[in-house]
Amino acid sequence: MLVVETNDLTKIYDNRYIALNALTLNVEKGMVFGLVGPNGAGKSTTFRILLGLQKATAGTADVLGEPMSAERADLRRRIGFLPTNPRFPRNLTPIQYLEFVGAICGLPADRAKVQLARLLQAVDLTTAASQRIEGFSTGMLTRLGIAAALMNDPELLILDEPTSGLDPSGRKQTIELIRELSGRDRTIIIATHILGDVERVCTDVGIISAGRMIYSGPMTEMRRLARHGTVSVEIEGNTTAFEQQVHTLDEIGSLAWERLGSEFRITFLGAEPLPNYVQRVLGLVDRTGVELLHIRTGADEIEEAFLRRLEEDRTRGFLRAAAWAATQDLQAGATPDAPGAPAIPAESETRDAGIPRDPAV
Amino acid sequence: MQAFLAILRYDLGQLARSWLVRIWVALLVAPALFLTVVASTENELASETLGAYLGAVLAPLSGVAVAVITAAAVSGESGIIADAILSRSVTRTEYLWAKIASRIGVTLGLYFAIVIPLIYLVTRYAVNDVSAAGVLVGVLMVAVLLGFLAALGITLSTLMRNVLMAVLVLLLVIVSSGVVLQFLGLTWLSTTAVLNDLPDTFRGDTAAWDSVRVLLLFPMMSVLALAAAVWTFRQKDL
Numbered sequence: 001m002l003v004v005e006t007n008d009l010t011k012i013y014d015n016r017y018i019a020l021n022a023l024t025l026n027v028e029k030g031m032v033f034g035l036v037g038p039n040g041a042g043k044s045t046t047f048r049i050l051l052g053l054q055k056a057t058a059g060t061a062d063v064l065g066e067p068m069s070a071e072r073a074d075l076r077r078r079i080g081f082l083p084t085n086p087r088f089p090r091n092l093t094p095i096q097y098l099e100f101v102g103a104i105c106g107l108p109a110d111r112a113k114v115q116l117a118r119l120l121q122a123v124d125l126t127t128a129a130s131q132r133i134e135g136f137s138t139g140m141l142t143r144l145g146i147a148a149a150l151m152n153d154p155e156l157l158i159l160d161e162p163t164s165g166l167d168p169s170g171r172k173q174t175i176e177l178i179r180e181l182s183g184r185d186r187t188i189i190i191a192t193h194i195l196g197d198v199e200r201v202c203t204d205v206g207i208i209s210a211g212r213m214i215y216s217g218p219m220t221e222m223r224r225l226a227r228h229g230t231v232s233v234e235i236e237g238n239t240t241a242f243e244q245q246v247h248t249l250d251e252i253g254s255l256a257w258e259r260l261g262s263e264f265r266i267t268f269l270g271a272e273p274l275p276n277y278v279q280r281v282l283g284l285v286d287r288t289g290v291e292l293l294h295i296r297t298g299a300d301e302i303e304e305a306f307l308r309r310l311e312e313d314r315t316r317g318f319l320r321a322a323a324w325a326a327t328q329d330l331q332a333g334a335t336p337d338a339p340g341a342p343a344i345p346a347e348s349e350t351r352d353a354g355i356p357r358d359p360a361v
Numbered sequence: 362m363q364a365f366l367a368i369l370r371y372d373l374g375q376l377a378r379s380w381l382v383r384i385w386v387a388l389l390v391a392p393a394l395f396l397t398v399v400a401s402t403e404n405e406l407a408s409e410t411l412g413a414y415l416g417a418v419l420a421p422l423s424g425v426a427v428a429v430i431t432a433a434a435v436s437g438e439s440g441i442i443a444d445a446i447l448s449r450s451v452t453r454t455e456y457l458w459a460k461i462a463s464r465i466g467v468t469l470g471l472y473f474a475i476v477i478p479l480i481y482l483v484t485r486y487a488v489n490d491v492s493a494a495g496v497l498v499g500v501l502m503v504a505v506l507l508g509f510l511a512a513l514g515i516t517l518s519t520l521m522r523n524v525l526m527a528v529l530v531l532l533l534v535i536v537s538s539g540v541v542l543q544f545l546g547l548t549w550l551s552t553t554a555v556l557n558d559l560p561d562t563f564r565g566d567t568a569a570w571d572s573v574r575v576l577l578l579f580p581m582m583s584v585l586a587l588a589a590a591v592w593t594f595r596q597k598d599l
Contacts, residue, residue: 013598053443054598070453070595073364077450087441089371091378097445103367104449145444152450 001029001065003156003187004050009059011045011211019045021211022059027189027204032182034198034219035191036306037208043191044084046208047158051081064156077105080149084161084191086141090134094125094144097133098151105152112151119147122177124170138165146174150181157181157188163197175200195306199223207306231274231281234263234294241288249280262293364451368459376430376467385426386471392418393479401486408491410483412560415503419476420556424535427468427507431514432527434460435594439522443599457519457594461587465511472507476500495565498572502562505579506552510535512583516590519597550578 004027011020020042027033035043048054049061052070061068063075088097095116102112120126123143128136136144142165149157162178163171178201182188192198198205198219205222207215215222235242239262246257250268257266268277274297285292376382393414400410435442435457447456480496514531521527535552542551549555555575561567 048443048599051448053447055596070447073450073452073455076448081448083444083448086444088445089375089438089441091375100367100371101449103370104364104446104451106363106450148445 002062003027003029003031003064004189005060005062006046006050007060009046009049009061010057011042011049011054012057019211020049020056020059023208023211023213025206025213025216027187029187030183030185032178032188032190032201032203034202034205035189035208036193036195036198036205037191039193041208042211043208044160045211047081047083047160047189047191050158051076051079077152078155080152080154080157082142082145082149082157082159082162084164085138086145086148088133088141088144088148090132092133093131094120094129094133094147097144098147101148101151107152115151115153116147119150122150123147124173139167139170142166143170143174146177155186157186159188159190161192162190163192163194171197230265230267230297231277232263232265232294232296233281233285233292235285235290236262236293237290238288239290242284242290245284245288249277249284364449365455365459368446368451368456369463372434372460372463373467376463379430381426381429382467382471385422386475388422389419389471389475393475397479397482397486400483405487406490406560407483407487408495408560408563410487411480411491411496411499411563412556414479415476415499415559416556419472420503420506420552423468423472423507424510425532427510428514428528428531428535430467431464431511432518432521432531433524434464434515435518436521436524436527437518447599453595454591457515457591461512461515461590464515465508468507468511469504472504473500476503491563492565495563495567498567498576499559499562502555502572502575503559505576505583506555509579509583509586512586512590516586516593519590519594549574 004025006023006025009020009023009025010018012018023042023046025035025046035046037043045054049056050063050068052068052072052075055070064078066072066075068075089100092100098116098119099109099112102109102116107115120129123146125140125143125147128140133141133144142162146159146162149159159178163174166174175197178188178190182201182203190198190202202219204216204218206213242264243259246264246266247255249255249266250270254269255266256269257264259265266277266281278295278297281295282292396410396414396418399405400407438446442456447453477500480500484491484496510531513534514527517527517531518524521530539551539553542548549571558567558571562572
């Protein structure tokens with residue numbers, strides 16, 4: 001069952017800024033889905049639309065099997081949300097605020113009290129429970145936000161940068177908490193910049209760039225893709241000979257490499273299994289007579305894969321722009337009604353071809 | 362309904378803690394007591410005393426206070442509204458109606474809480490020249506004016522994110538409305554005209570139609586303003 005399903009979700013602010021560009025996101029029940037992307041990629045906008053806080057310009061957003069809108073409080077009752085750098089009524093104490101959230105969610109007062117006490121302990125805010133929120137640090141606000149998101153024991157938990165502003169121990173605690181919360185039919189979506197967090201807790205991952213989903217799949221697949229083709233060797237001895245022959249490891253243009261001191265990081269762009277590449281690198285080490293100090297595959301693997309995906313998407317973007325420019329030239333050279341003039345494709349055809357009709361889009 | 366009640370309770374708590382409301386109450390109560398004492402010792406007419414209090418003290422002071430508390434109703438929470446409230450199981454309609462109920466409720470509740478005892482004291486200790494119907498109509502006329510001001514403030518609050526701007530625009534509308542209404546030949550609709558005629562109204566000397574049209578028109582305009590506020594707020598991206 002799909003807990004979140006968006007189709008061609010598009011958000012354009014004031015006809016000026018495209019925050020989401022036909023985004024398709026599918027999250028199944030029980031997943032811990034990591035939404036990764038650079039700043040301004042559209043992660044928070046996606047969440048705001050999924051919560052009915054913003055309206056989509058086009059496309060659909062279904063949550064828990066039903067279309068979400070501003071008036072769907074019944075759907076939001078089943079969702080917990082932690083925004084980035086959350087802001088709360090400053091003159092309340094955590095207890096008062098969580099009581100308020102409990103009342104909004106329709107929890108009976110006695111049950112809300114039990115729940116808030118348990119949650120304040122879980123997020124380590126028991127000692128600050130009687131202090132006013134206005135004196136809280138960013139980390140404390142985030143922890144209070146997590147507690148508020150869990151007040152209604154949600155089926156779907158949406159966490160926007162849950163570890164932002166937290167110190168290392170707070171971060172570890174939060175990651176542990178998310179791990180504990182996963183499973184038990186609960187679905188979690190986490191947006192973050194910290195790829196290590198995604199790797200530690202997520203079962204699935206989606207990479208969002210410029211409002212589009214450029215990759216979505218299981219974490220294991222992402223790891224496999226990441227590991228695929230990256231071999232790092234640290235060598236000593238005749239490194240110049242090694243350096244001169246690196247390019248012979250594969251066909252020209254199907255590998256990239258860089259030297260970082262005595263370490264060579266070689267990325268194979270082909271589709272062969274990783275052991276083949278490792279074997280070839282070891283062969284070269286043998287041939288050049290260098291001393292092998294260290295060999296590893298897929299260092300910083302997720303980050304590498306993430307950056308590679310973004311880079312590929314950017315390249316494709318340039319190609320799309322070039323293709324669009326070509327169609328503009330063609331149209332400028334022929335009047336629309338003239339016989340033999342190229343027909344302007346229908347909107348769906350244009351999108352499928354990756355060529356937007358409007359330069360702004 | 363639970364969300365509506367929770368937000369109503371929360372907002373009333375916020376208003377109770379507000380220094381603006383406390384100062385507003387103090388500034389209304391002190392002159393009311395002073396005028397009662399003066400009216401009784403100087404044998405003033407009850408109609409003139411009540412008219413002076415409502416026109417010269419309550420209306421301007423409450424005008425400013427109501428402008429601030431209503432124009433800040435939504436815009437004052439623009440930072441927390443999405444993160445802390447509307448991302449939970451609350452509809453925008455519930456949220457806004459809770460705000461409307463709380464802000465207009467506090468405005469009118471405080472007004473009646475001060476004016477009703479004042480009327481009792483003034484009619485008892487000053488020269489009683491008022492009619493019961495006249496007092497009822499006069500008090501209701503000021504109430505509908507305050508209600509309209511509050512409704513307009515809430516509407517501006519949903520339109521603007523900046524509290525100060527919303528308050529300034531509201532005050533500007535009030536101040537400039539007199540000139541505009543005079544230009545349009547609708548002087549009877551201006552707050553100044555209604556307040557100036559209050560002593561006559563208390564005595565029961567105002568023509569029934571003059572009172573009825575004010576009592577009908579201002580609530581209608583308030584309803585229109587609130588409908589616009591609800592519509593705007595439901596369309597808004599947070």
